[in-house]
Amino acid sequence: MWIVPESAIPGLVDEQSAFDAIEATFAAMSRGDAYNFPVVREALGEGRQYGFKSGLDRVGALLGVKAGGYFPGNAERGIPNHQSTVYLFDPDSGKPTAMVGGNLLTALRTAAASAISIKHLARADSEVLGMVGAGHQSAFQMRAAVRARGFKKVIGWNYHPEMLSRLADTAAELGLPFEAVSLEQLGAEADVIITITSSFDAIVQDAHIRPGTHLACMGTDTKGKQEVEAAILARASVFTDEVAQSVSIGEAQHAVAAGLLSEGAITEIGAVINGAHAGRAGAEEITVFDGTGVGLQDLAVASRAVELAVERGLAQQIAF
Template sequence: MSVPVLSREAVLAAVSPQDAYTAVRNAFVAHHRGEWVMQPKVYVTNYPAGDFRAMPALGGGHALLKWVTSFPGNPALGLPTVTGLVVLSNAETGQLEAILDAASVTALRTAAAGVLAADTLEREGSSSVAVVGCGVNGAETVRMLVAHGRTPVVWDVDAQRRIAAAQLGAEEAESLRHALGCDVVITVTPGSTVLFPEGSLRPGQHISLMGADGPGKAEIATAELGRAHLFCDDWEQASHGGELAAAVAAGIVERSDVTQLGGVLAGEAQGRRNDEDVTLFDSTGLAIQDLAIARAALFRSVELDLPRVEL
């Protein structure tokens, strides 16, 4: 038996931003309805260097396991922050069907989730949108926004990354403060620095927090979470390893305070309440999102000339 091996370039060629957006949206709804299932990600930590994550999921006739890393100090060594593999199997027979680069799958689903949450929760008439953090996942978020007809402003501490992101169809923000003041802000940083201090959110904003996907990470002050209408990708995962975790531990946020995005997309939960609402989406990254991207790539792989491995 031989299976296709999808490199970063092959994954990005197989799955367009529009395809990724649709696939991840459908995955959120399927997960909400119990049709796609997953367990919270398992962390194998080697802090302060970084961590390894094992992420399984089942749905749509397939099973997936993603083994992926997050080592924030790697760029200084000339290495990527995220590396790993996605293994996709047939759920009925257990046969391996594809091996995919994890970093590209992660970038596509991260971008899709952040933009999808913004589209779903932003105030009607919102005009300005910013992406803060222009690494691999941030750049993919820019690419997805541009594919949806929006022109984001971008900010990164690294001027070269800002320039590279602008070349994707964005504009460089005048400053970090300028970016954080936009109607919609999607943060895609390593989560090592608080971007929104206490009292900084303004009425009507929507914030998609994509960077704080593990213990000890935060892009917003814990106290500020109490001022926002809160949403997450998965409560079980977010309450233990996401932006919400510190607020839950401090007693600021309870389960009843947080709505899962899948419920809103399925039409079974309320989204934004009014124009003054500050909506905040905490993304921890779900294996069902990876499954959606991997399946989309597999279906297109028959059209691509891809290397295969014999098993």
Template sequence: MPNDARLLLLDKDQVERLMQPADVLDAVKEAFVLHSDREGRVFPVVREKLATGGIFGIKAGDVQSQALLGFKAAGFWPANRQVGGEPHQATIMLIDPVSGRPVCVIDGNAITTMRTGAAGAWGLKLLARADSTRVCVFGTGVQAMIQLRFALEQLPSLNQVQYVTYNGEPDTRFEAAFSPRCAISLSTDRNGAVEQSDVVITATPGAGALFDAAALQPGTHLNCVGADTKGKRELPDGVLARAKLFVDDREQAKQIGETQWAASTPNTELGDLLTGKETFDRHASDITLFDMTGLALQDLTVARLLYQKAVDRQIGSSIAWPW
């Protein structure tokens, strides 16, 4: 057996140094296209609650034609906040599909954040009204920030932001991050914020409906992030029936996304718009909704990009990993 095999380790700081938003946008687009063409496979998701109060999941997949295989082990541990830690935790492993040996282990937190933001950006590019000026964001955490950051970059006409917090209190850190780019303010009227917005972004832990269905106005686009586990939701009953529904993966959305609450709703996979298998001509009165559950292929295409960069630049810790 080979005794000179190596395993590359990339930590959080190295990942953040290597990762650029434009590259991630391209890698996420590739993942959507691979999924649409069924060149990339998405394996059944593992998503389980733990006795510790956390949620543990595994997303895995492969692209046989590219010798790409791997998985992300990730989840949510809310108790981490009590000790000043990040509740979201993720680790990605790339595996040699010929031998089954691990090639690279990568801190997956920043990758998950950025690739989800990039996926949301593609939803906005393909579905939202190009003249959108007002956005409402539910949540002010890491994912809310990256979703809004990509939204402001992809829709230059956006200039007014209302955000909603779980306790109704302002988040000065969130405001300071975006005030140089737009007018941003806290809203304590959830329904009013939705009524006044062209784009609605929901990026919360998915504990329940965030607003009343009647608040949603014709012409609105929604990017929904928080429903990623059975039982989670951010939308009230009736919204999916009014919307033109788009998903990243049809079966996965029915299992763990907003679509689980109305599983028979007709929908289109976003990747099919990118490959031209489906078309969508938005009318001014259309309500569009992107139910984002996250593709394993997105993690893998971004992880491979970072692995290749790390090898080229000799970044990371290479350790002996003999058979």
């Protein structure tokens, strides 16, 4: 069994590797070659969330589970609020093959998913990137988004304005101007909006969104969470990583519960990647990507990390 510690991940999996792995995973899901198992999510109190995401990729010979969650008190401990570990198994025998640090991989795979949605769904002439949320993952989201489209400006909003320096610093690294704006201004100016928060109340309102906008909603992954008003999904073309998660723990849960959106109206983005769905229908169309985060994403990036770690002598092998 291989052990790849969290400390080894930064030198192994980069943004492009994560993007390629996740895009291939979404395509495999659409073909029926890979599927996710039901998610287990538990509230531990005081804002803490813990759960398990798992799946099987028959063609890629991947079987495994990510265990982890959100622990808001970690910031005071000097460690990320999101904590996770990925476990891989031999799909033929069930023997454990690897244990991989999942914190950075989670940020990379989440950012890759929104960037994939931008590549396949955002208008080609998109120039202004809007960011809602300035937590740990926001910097990863911005970097991946800028790789997917040649944005010329970044604008952002956060419930705690003092945290917007993270967005400003990241934009500066990318050579882009940044401006802190109101939600109304963000909706009026942004061609693409990424929401990456842990909110349980809709932040972005329907009145904020103009025609042609692409929204990547990346923070809602638990029952009850919500980042955007359900009415936005009612007038948008809605895409997701997996429909079952979208309607149960994703952003679409609220629109479906309110009768504003049917499960059958949601398209998995793998169909767009494979060419089975055209994606955006026109310049005025609003598109939404409901990124719930599926277990197969974690298995894909963890498997790549193991391959590279073994090649470079950075993995520890133990008898288990």
